[in-house]
Every structure is written in C-alpha cells, then in structure tokens.
Amino acid sequence: MASTPQDGSDAVKRSRILEAALEVCERSGVEGARMDEVAALARVSKGTLYRFFDSKHDLFLATIIDSYEESLRIIDTATAVEGDPLRRLEGLLDGLTGVLAALAPRMGVHYQAWGVVAGHPQFQERLYGFLCRFHAQRGEEIRDAIRDVQRAGGFRADADAAAFAEGIMALLSGFLYRATFDRERATPEGLRAAFDALLRGLGPDAAHAGAAGGYGHG
Amino acid sequence: MASTPQDGSDAVKRSRILEAALEVCERSGVEGARMDEVAALARVSKGTLYRFFDSKHDLFLATIIDSYEESLRIIDTATAVEGDPLRRLEGLLDGLTGVLAALAPRMGVHYQAWGVVAGHPQFQERLYGFLCRFHAQRGEEIRDAIRDVQRAGGFRADADAAAFAEGIMALLSGFLYRATFDRERATPEGLRAAFDALLRGLGPDAAHAGAAGGYGHG
Amino acid sequence: MASTPQDGSDAVKRSRILEAALEVCERSGVEGARMDEVAALARVSKGTLYRFFDSKHDLFLATIIDSYEESLRIIDTATAVEGDPLRRLEGLLDGLTGVLAALAPRMGVHYQAWGVVAGHPQFQERLYGFLCRFHAQRGEEIRDAIRDVQRAGGFRADADAAAFAEGIMALLSGFLYRATFDRERATPEGLRAAFDALLRGLGPDAAHAGAAGGYGHG
Amino acid sequence: MASTPQDGSDAVKRSRILEAALEVCERSGVEGARMDEVAALARVSKGTLYRFFDSKHDLFLATIIDSYEESLRIIDTATAVEGDPLRRLEGLLDGLTGVLAALAPRMGVHYQAWGVVAGHPQFQERLYGFLCRFHAQRGEEIRDAIRDVQRAGGFRADADAAAFAEGIMALLSGFLYRATFDRERATPEGLRAAFDALLRGLGPDAAHAGAAGGYGHG
DNA sequence: AATGAATGAGTATTCATTCAT
DNA sequence: TATGAATGAATACTCATTCAT
Numbered sequence: 001m002a003s004t005p006q007d008g009s010d011a012v013k014r015s016r017i018l019e020a021a022l023e024v025c026e027r028s029g030v031e032g033a034r035m036d037e038v039a040a041l042a043r044v045s046k047g048t049l050y051r052f053f054d055s056k057h058d059l060f061l062a063t064i065i066d067s068y069e070e071s072l073r074i075i076d077t078a079t080a081v082e083g084d085p086l087r088r089l090e091g092l093l094d095g096l097t098g099v100l101a102a103l104a105p106r107m108g109v110h111y112q113a114w115g116v117v118a119g120h121p122q123f124q125e126r127l128y129g130f131l132c133r134f135h136a137q138r139g140e141e142i143r144d145a146i147r148d149v150q151r152a153g154g155f156r157a158d159a160d161a162a163a164f165a166e167g168i169m170a171l172l173s174g175f176l177y178r179a180t181f182d183r184e185r186a187t188p189e190g191l192r193a194a195f196d197a198l199l200r201g202l203g204p205d206a207a208h209a210g211a212a213g214g215y216g217h218g
Numbered sequence: 219m220a221s222t223p224q225d226g227s228d229a230v231k232r233s234r235i236l237e238a239a240l241e242v243c244e245r246s247g248v249e250g251a252r253m254d255e256v257a258a259l260a261r262v263s264k265g266t267l268y269r270f271f272d273s274k275h276d277l278f279l280a281t282i283i284d285s286y287e288e289s290l291r292i293i294d295t296a297t298a299v300e301g302d303p304l305r306r307l308e309g310l311l312d313g314l315t316g317v318l319a320a321l322a323p324r325m326g327v328h329y330q331a332w333g334v335v336a337g338h339p340q341f342q343e344r345l346y347g348f349l350c351r352f353h354a355q356r357g358e359e360i361r362d363a364i365r366d367v368q369r370a371g372g373f374r375a376d377a378d379a380a381a382f383a384e385g386i387m388a389l390l391s392g393f394l395y396r397a398t399f400d401r402e403r404a405t406p407e408g409l410r411a412a413f414d415a416l417l418r419g420l421g422p423d424a425a426h427a428g429a430a431g432g433y434g435h436g
Numbered sequence: 437m438a439s440t441p442q443d444g445s446d447a448v449k450r451s452r453i454l455e456a457a458l459e460v461c462e463r464s465g466v467e468g469a470r471m472d473e474v475a476a477l478a479r480v481s482k483g484t485l486y487r488f489f490d491s492k493h494d495l496f497l498a499t500i501i502d503s504y505e506e507s508l509r510i511i512d513t514a515t516a517v518e519g520d521p522l523r524r525l526e527g528l529l530d531g532l533t534g535v536l537a538a539l540a541p542r543m544g545v546h547y548q549a550w551g552v553v554a555g556h557p558q559f560q561e562r563l564y565g566f567l568c569r570f571h572a573q574r575g576e577e578i579r580d581a582i583r584d585v586q587r588a589g590g591f592r593a594d595a596d597a598a599a600f601a602e603g604i605m606a607l608l609s610g611f612l613y614r615a616t617f618d619r620e621r622a623t624p625e626g627l628r629a630a631f632d633a634l635l636r637g638l639g640p641d642a643a644h645a646g647a648a649g650g651y652g653h654g
Numbered sequence: 655m656a657s658t659p660q661d662g663s664d665a666v667k668r669s670r671i672l673e674a675a676l677e678v679c680e681r682s683g684v685e686g687a688r689m690d691e692v693a694a695l696a697r698v699s700k701g702t703l704y705r706f707f708d709s710k711h712d713l714f715l716a717t718i719i720d721s722y723e724e725s726l727r728i729i730d731t732a733t734a735v736e737g738d739p740l741r742r743l744e745g746l747l748d749g750l751t752g753v754l755a756a757l758a759p760r761m762g763v764h765y766q767a768w769g770v771v772a773g774h775p776q777f778q779e780r781l782y783g784f785l786c787r788f789h790a791q792r793g794e795e796i797r798d799a800i801r802d803v804q805r806a807g808g809f810r811a812d813a814d815a816a817a818f819a820e821g822i823m824a825l826l827s828g829f830l831y832r833a834t835f836d837r838e839r840a841t842p843e844g845l846r847a848a849f850d851a852l853l854r855g856l857g858p859d860a861a862h863a864g865a866a867g868g869y870g871h872g
Numbered sequence: 873a874a875t876g877a878a879t880g881a882g883t884a885t886t887c888a889t890t891c892a893t
Numbered sequence: 894t895a896t897g898a899a900t901g902a903a904t905a906c907t908c909a910t911t912c913a914t
Contacts, residue, residue: 029337031249035909036876045875046910056909108336115333118326119247128399135396136403160411166403167412173395174388181346182353185384193378194385194416201418253884254901263900264885274884465773467685471888472897481896482889492888544772551769554762555683564835571832572839596847602839603848606828613827614789617782621790621820629814630821630852637854689905690880699879700906710905879911883904890900 014052017042021063022109030060030112057123060113064127067110068134071099075138085148092145093195096172097188104179104186111180135173139165146202155202167198232270235260239281240327248278248330275341278331282345285328286352289317293356303366310363311413314390315406322397322404329398353391357383364420373420385416450488453478457499458545466496466548493559496549500563503546504570507535511574521584528581529631532608533624540615540622547616571609575601582638591638603634668706671696675717676763684714684766711777714767718781721764722788725753729792739802746799747849750826751842758833758840765834789827793819800856809856821852 008016020042024033035056039049053059078095081088103110118124143165149155171194178186226234238260242251253274257267271277296313299306321328336342361383367373389412396404444452456478460469471492475485489495514531517524539546554560579601585591607630614622662670674696678687689710693703707713732749735742757764772778797819803809825848832840 029339029342031334031337034907039876047875047912048873050910051873108342111329112333112337115330115336116249118333119249119330121247124247124326131399135400163408163411164415166408167389167415170389170392170396170404170409170412171385172392174390174392177391177395178353178388181349185354186388190381190384191388193381194388197382197385197419198412198416199419200421201415203418203421252882257901265887265900266898268885269898465775467770467773470886475897483891483896484894486889487894544778547765548769548773551766551772552685554769555685555766557683560683560762567835571836599844599847600851602844603825603851606825606832606840606845606848607821608828609831610824610826610828613831614824617785618789622824626817626820627824629817630824633818633821633855634848634852635855637851639854688903693880701879701908702877704906705877875912875914877911877913879909880907881909882907886901886903888900888902890898891896892898893896 010052013042013044013048017044017049017052017059018063018066021059022106025060025063025109025112030109030116035059057117057120061117061123061127064110064113064117065130067103067106068130071103072134074098074102075141079141085145085152086154089142089145089149092142093168093192096168096195097192100172100175100179100186100191101188103176104183107176107180135169139169142168155199159202164198164202168195171195171198228270231260231262231266235262235267235270235277236281236284239277240324243278243281243327243330248327248334253277275335275338279335279341279345282328282331282335283348285321285324286348289321290352292316292320293359297359303363303370304372307363307367310360311386311410314386314413315410318390318393318397318404318409319406321394322401325394325398329395353387357387360386367420373417377420382416382420386413389413389416446488449478449480449484453480453485453488453495454499454502457495458542461496461499461545461548466545466552471495493553493556497553497559497563500546500549500553501566503539503542504566507539510534510538511577515577521581521588522590525578525581525585528578529604529628532604532631533628536608536611536615536622536627537624539612540619543612543616571605575605578604585638591635595638600634600638604631607631607634664706667696667698667702671698671703671706671713672717672720675713676760679714679717679763679766684763684770689713711771711774715771715777715781718764718767718771719784721757721760722784725757726788728752728756729795733795739799739806740808743799743803746796747822747846750822750849751846754826754829754833754840754845755842757830758837761830761834789823793823796822803856809853813856818852818856822849825849825852 017038020038021033024037024041028034028037033056035046035049038059039046042049049059053062075092075095075098078091078098079088081091083091114127117127139162143162146155146159146161146164150157150159150161171191175186175191175194235256238256239251242255242259246252246255251274253264253267256277257264260267267277271280293310293313293316296309296316297306299309301309332345335345357380361380364373364377364379364382368375368377368379389409393404393409393412453474456474457469460473460477464470464473469492471482471485474495475482478485485495489498511528511531511534514527514534515524517527519527550563553563575598579598582591582595582597582600586593586595586597607627611622611627611630671692674692675687678691678695682688682691687710689700689703692713693700696703703713707716729746729749729752732752733742733746735745737745768781771781793816797816800809800813800815800818804811804813804815825845829840829845829848
C-alpha cells in the first residue's frame with residue numbers, strides 16, 4: 001500500500017487531520033485556527049497536510065461535509081429497523097433526533113466553518129450544492145416514508161407528504177440552529193415532541209398522537 | 219451638534235455604514251470585506267467608521283443584530299392587528315413568514331457574519347447572548363398568543379403551548395437556514411403551510427385546519 | 437491682553453501643556469503619548485495645542501529644552517553667591533549637583549523624548565544645535581570659574597582649566613545618564629564626590645581636597 | 655541543518671539583520687525605520703526577520719545590547735595586557751577610551767533606539783536591567799584594578815576605590831553622551847585626560863600625574 | 873513522500889493634523 | 894480664537910502556501 005506503516009494509512013491520517021482541525025477550531029475559532037497547529041496536532045507536517053487538503057478552506061469544507069456524512073450514518077442505522085411503515089417512519093425520526101444529539105456540541109464550530117467557507121465563491125458553490133442535495137435527499141426519504149404510512153392507512157391520504165417532510169427537515173435544522181447558542185432549550189426530546197405535533201396534523205392516527213410527549217400537557 | 223448637516227446625522231451615517239457593510243459582503247464575503255471599501259461606499263472616512271464601530275467584528279455583529287431588530291419590526295407590525303385571539307395569532311404567524319420573505323435574500327451574508335463573529339470569544343458571548351434572549355422572547359410571545367386561543371376555546375386546553383411555540387420558532391429558523399442555499403424550496407408559503415400543519419395538531423379547530431394550504435393536497 | 441481670563445494667559449497655557457505632556461509621557465511613553473490626551477490633561481482643545489506647538493515633535497523638543505532651561509535657573513541661583521573665587525566655584529558645583537537632584541526623576545522621559553525627536557532630521561538639527569551650545573556655554577562658565585581660582589592661587593596655574601571644565605560637565609552628564617536606570621548609584625552626593633576628586637587633581641589646595649567626602653575613605 | 659547554505663548560517667543572518675537595522679536607522683531614524691526595509695537590506699524575508707526578532711522593539715533592543723557587548727570585547731582585549739597593577743589599570747582605561755572611539759559614530763542611533771525602546775514598559779525593564787548590570791560590573795572591574803594599584807602602593811590606601819571607579823564610568827558615559835551631538839569636543843584624548851585628572855586625585859603617584867596630557871598645560 | 877524554513881501578500885487600526893463651524 | 898469631528902496616510906505583523914532538501 002501507499003501508506004507509511006508507522007504513521008498509519010492515508011485514511012487514518014486524513015481522519016486524524018480532520019479531528020485535529022475540529023479541536024483546534026474549538027480552541028481558537030475557525031478564522032483563528034492555524035494550519036501549523038492543525039498539522040502539529042495531527043502529527044503530520046504541513047506538506048503532508050496539504051497533500052490531503054488543497055487549502056484551509058478545503059479542509060474546513062471537508063469538516064462540514066464530514067459532519068453531514070456522519071449524520072447520514074446515524075440516520076441509516078436508525079432506519080435499518082424492520083417492521084410496518086409507521087415503525088419505519090418512527091425509526092427515521094429517531095435517527096433525526098439522534099443527529100441533533102450527536103451534532104449539537106459541534107454546531108458552534110460547524111457554523112463558523114460555514115461562515116468562513118461560504119465567503120469564497122468557489123467554496124460557496126461546493127458547500128451550497130452539497131447542502132442542497134443533502135437536504136433534498138433527506139426530504140425525499142422522509143416523504144417516501146410518510147407515503148408508505150399513508151398507503152398503509154396510517155395517515156390521511158390527501159395530505160401533502162412532501163410538504164410534511166420539508167416541515168420535518170425544517171424542525172431538525174431549526175433545532176440544530178438553536179442548539180448553537182441555547183443548548184438548554186434545543187433538546188432531542190423537544191425535537192421529538194415537535195415531530196409528533198407536526199405528524200398529528202396528518203391524523204387520524206389518534207394512537208400516534210398519544211405519543212406526542214411534551215405537546216400533550218400544558 | 220455632533221453631526222455635519224451635509225453628511226447626515228449620526229444615525230443616518232450609522233445606517234449608511236451598515237448598508238455599505240452588507241453590500242461589500244455580498245461582493246466579497248465577510249472575511250474578504252475590507253474596511254476601506256465599507257468606508258468608501260458609506261462615504262465616510264475610516265476614522266469616522268471607527269467612531270461608530272470599534273472593530274470589524276463589532277461592525278458585523280451589528281449587522282446581525284440589525285437584521286434581528288428589523289425582523290422584530292416586521293413581527294410587531296403584523297401583530298398590531300385587532301381582533302379575536304385566533305386572528306391575532308394568525309397575524310403573528312403572518313409576521314413570521316414576512317420575516318422569512320424579508321431576510322431570505324440576506325441569509326448568506328448573515329450566516330457568514332455569524333461564522334466570522336462567533337470565532338472570537340468576546341463577540342461570541344455577545345452574539346449568543348443576544349440570540350438566546352431574542353429567541354426566548356419571541357417564543358414567549360407566540361406561547362402567549364397560543365394560550366389566548368386556548369382560553370378562547372380555539373385550541374385543546376391540555377396542549378403544551380410553550381412547546382408548540384418552540385416548534386413554530388424552529389420552523390422559522392429552519393426555513394431561514396434552508397433559504398441560505400435553497401431559495402426555491404424555502405418559501406414563505408411553505409413556512410406558512412408548516413405552521414398550519416403544526417397547529418392542526420392543536421385541534422379540534424377543524425375550521426383552522428382547513429386553512430392549511432399545501433398540507434391538504436398530496 | 438490676548439488671553440482668555442478664565443483659562444489663564446498664553447504663558448500659563450503653554451506651561452500647562454508642557455506639564456501635561458510630561459505627565460502623559462510618564463504614563464504611556466513618548467511614542468505612546470497621544471496629543472488628544474495631552475490636550476485633555478492640559479484642559480485645552482487640540483486646536484489650541486497646535487497653536488502653541490507646531491507638531492508632536494515640536495512639543496517634545498520643547499519639553500527637552502525646558503528641562504535644560506530649568507537646569508540653567510538652578511545653576512544661576514546657586515552661582516549667585518557672593519564671595520571669593522573658590523566659594524563661587526563651589527556654588528557652581530552645588531548648582532550642578534542640584535541639577536542632578538532636580539532632573540534625575542525625569543531622565544527616563546527626557547531620553548525617550550530625545551530618541552524620538554532625534555529621529556527626524558529637522559528636529560535633530562535643532563536639538564543637537566541646542567545641546568551643543570548649552571554644553572559649550574556651561575563649560576565656559578565652569579572654565580572661567582576655575583581660572584578665577586587659579587588666578588587667586590587656589591589651583592595650580594599650569595592646569596588646563598578648559599579640560600577640567602569638560603571633565604566636570606562629563607561627570608554631570610554621566611551621572612544624569614546613570615540616573616535613568618540606576619537611581620540608587622547615581623546620587624548628588626556621588627556626583628559631588630566625583631567633582632572633588634577631579635578638582636583635587638588641580639591641587640595644591642589641600643584644604644579643598646579634605647572636603648572630598650566619599651573619595652577620602654576606602 | 656536549520657540554515658540554507660547559500661544564505662548563511664543563522665548566526666550570520668542574525669548579524670546581517672542587526673547591521674541592516676543600524677543602517678536603515680541611520681537613514682530614516684529608529685522610529686522611521688521600516689521592517690520591510692531592514693529585511694530587504696539584510697536579504698531575508700520579513701518572515702525570517704521575525705524568526706530572529708519578535709518585534710521591532712525587540713530588534714532595536716538587540717542592537718543596543720550588541721553595542722554594549724562589542725564594547726565589552728574592546729575592553730577585554732585591552733585589559734589582557736600583562737604587567738604590574740598600574741600598567742593593567744592603564745590598559746583598562748585605554749580600553750574605555752577605545753570604547754568611546756568605537757561607539758561614538760553610532761551614538762546617535764544608539765540613543766534613538768534607547769528612547770524608542772524605553773517607551774514600552776516590557777522593554778524598558780529589559781533594557782534598564784541590562785544597563786544596570788553592565789555598568790555595575792564594569793564599575794567593579796575598575797574598582798578592583800584601582801585596589802590592586804593601592805595594594806601595590808601606587809595610590810593612597812585610604813581613597814575610596816569604588817567611588818573613583820564610578821567617576822571613571824561616569825566620565826565615559828558623559829563623553830559618549832556628548833559625542834552624540836558634539837563629536838569635536840568629545841574625543842578619546844579628552845576622555846583619557848579626564849581619567850588622568852581624576853586619578854591624580856588618588857596621588858601621591860606624581861609620576862602618573864605627569865602623564866595627564868591635556869590637563870597639564872593651560 | 874515528508875519536512876518545516878522561507879516567503880511576502882495582505883489589512884485592520886491608529887492618531888497626528890486639519891479645518892468647518 | 895476655540896473646538897473636536899473628520900481625515901487618511903502609514904506599517905507592523907501574520908500565516909497560508911510553497912518548495913528545496
């Protein structure tokens with residue numbers, strides 16, 4: 001292989017660098033993060049760092065995309081449940097709350113990286129393109145899961161599944177956003193309750209509505 | 219007084235500077251925005267620019283806060299409607315969709331400014347503190363409006379008004395976020411539909427549910 | 437007169453400004469001293485400050501020259517004693533030790549002002565010219581006083597009075613210099629003893645040598 | 655190693671930078687010296703310049719200390735003479751006049767650097783501390799040399815060797831000071847004569863007194 | 873491939889000086 | 894004259910990126 005045994009494979013190095021980047025950002029902010037520091041923390045030289053990432057912006061774009069890919073793994077794991085359509089939809093929603101739980105602590109750095117990366121046209125295009133596709137795909141998965149429930153008679157057949165799916169995604173994004181500066185209020189439980197409240201609008205699944213934790217008690 | 223008549227009062231200068239800052243950012247990104255350019259575009263000298271804003275970070279924090287204050291004016295105007303509790307809640311929701319409509323075009327710069335400003339501990343504290351308070355206050359206003367409808371019998375009395383209010387805010391935040399990179403899908407109409415879907419969970423106001431535009435038709 | 441009664445005469449303002457300049461320098465160093473601060477401390481506007489001094493360098497050159505003029509007043513007062521030539525020479529030497537006592541605390545700022553002022557050709561010329569004349573004149577006064585003692589038979593007639601006078605001045609300068617960073621060792625008493633040691637070389641005035649405090653006892 | 659052969663070792667670079675700093679100062683004054691110019695003249699990049707000196711003030715403090723270290727080398731060379739105590743003291747005094755000869759041309763820049771460096775508390779401390787130690791050590795060396803002569807019977811045993819040593823140092827400082835603005839009068843010969851005049855006060859070494867050049871003839 | 877010394881473009885900020893009132 | 898807001902030139906320093914070894 002093309003790896004130096006004592007330093008780990010390229011994939012290992014790459015992920016050491018990404019981790020280091022995140023840690024340095026937590027200390028110094030994204031703007032203030034120095035490539036020297038990242039390289040030192042990842043135990044590679046600057047030359048090696050630049051073999052993996054073309055530029056500082058490239059590196060931080062990668063940390064953002066990495067977060068999303070991690071969230072994808074979380075969702076996929078949660079969705080892998082077997083069962084009836086409603087159960088599978090619930091698995092999906094569990095996955096989304098899991099994403100909030102997993103990413104909340106990193107949202108501060110995440111948004112900083114975004115702000116810095118989005119400032120450069122070339123990277124903005126790549127970032128926005130990625131986000132656009134990511135959200136559209138997640139939306140479609142949720143929409144399809146809702147449709148499955150509709151077909152199974154669990155939800156009103158005339159409801160706009162796509163619109164509900166966008167609502168679900170918006171709730172997740174809104175809670176992630178809020179988690180950046182108000183971790184107290186933006187909890188996975190709160191998000192789950194919001195999901196349930198929204199889905200109750202899909203009635204007549206009264207049984208499901210009953211599960212709507214926080215929303216049930218004034 | 220403290221102003222030179224031909225150049226406008228201090229308040230006018232200040233807002234000229236903020237506008238200029240926004241425009242320069244749209245061209246060059248927040249990181250890439252140069253204070254020289256901002257000053258030139260605002261037709262003030264750099265010395266004067268620094269009389270109003272202590273630093274570049276201070277200036278961009280101000281643009282963020284300004285956006286929120288503008289959104290507040292939009293909400294307040296929309297909420298000033300007279301009528302029964304339900305009508306007043308709808309006014310409030312109209313205000314929130316108005317916020318999306320007004321701020322969407324600026325969200326790119328807004329998040330960039332955030333990312334850059336939040337990188338400095340001192341400014342992060344000020345920014346996060348402001349956002350925390352802002353969202354909490356808006357949440358309370360919405361919660362109170364929901365409670366008024368509950369008291370008037372328009373919504374189920376046992377629903378958790380505060381949780382629903384947080385859901386409303388999260389939807390707004392989520393749509394604003396999405397608008398940054400996918401203006402097509404994050405529309406005021408979509409947001410309004412999501413609000414309605416969420417509120418339908420507050421039933422039994424069947425009449426209201428009927429108004430839930432997009433969510434009604436697959 | 438041309439003065440505004442409530443603010444004092446021009447001469448008073450001028451000296452308020454010079455005092456303020458010195459005080460600000462003690463706080464912030466000469467480079468770091470801001471004209472704003474000086475003006476504020478002197479209770480005049482910047483415009484007025486610039487009526488008295490053409491520039492910052494001009495102001496600090498003035499503080500230097502002022503110090504020398506003050507030292508001149510000290511010397512003149514001490515020299516105004518009546519009596520025989522030896523007594524008058526001793527008065528002069530007392531004056532010089534008085535200069536050390538008076539200026540020592542200010543030497544730090546004094547040298548700083550020098551360093552900054554001497555950096556500009558135009559001001560360097562004025563400063564160096566002033567210093568050159570000042571030292572030459574003081575040297576001549578001392579030389580003449582020594583010659584008077586020589587004529588009166590108090591000192592050897594064949595000694596080079598001018599050279600001894602330069603030695604006296606060099607001792608004063610050397611002690612002033614040392615006082616800048618080592619106030620402990622550069623005392624007026626030490627200077628007086630050095631004067632006496634030097635003059636003893638002018639013998640055969642054994643009586644005078646007896647007065648040479650510190651130099652007499654190992 | 656850490657040096658690129660064609661550009662010289664680190665020590666060589668360092669001294670190239672110090673020389674360049676001095677030359678730039680001679681042209682533009684210390685305040686007016688630009689780091690870009692210094693780097694260019696030393697044929698290193700600004701980044702490299704800053705690898706050797708943390709800041710402009712650090713660089714100029716180094717030029718000052720370097721001057722003193724050079725004077726130390728001059729003194730040590732002159733003191734390395736063999737012979738009786740009197741001859742060794744004379745060697746020391748020759749060394750001191752050599753310091754005047756060597757440093758006189760640089761005193762203008764030297765005092766400027768001092769003035770600028772002493773304006774910053776942090777650097778003032780370092781500079782003053784260095785000067786204090788330097789002068790104290792030189793003083794002790796001279797004192798010891800005088801004592802050796804006393805023991806050998808060349809000087810009066812009851813004279814205060816330490817006080818005479820301080821006088822010697824003060825004369826050197828005074829002549830260096832004067833050389834800054836009046837090179838004509840502050841000559842090594844004048845200094846030597848002043849030393850001799852002072853030492854004559856240490857009598858009864860009549861033979862030595864006879865060597866007191868300028869001081870002997872009106 | 874790896875290293876890390878060298879490079880030098882790039883900019884926020886200050887503050888002496890001016891001048892309209 | 895007095896004021897103090899406005900001006901804008903001027904520069905130390907950083908740090909992403911390169912490239913000789």
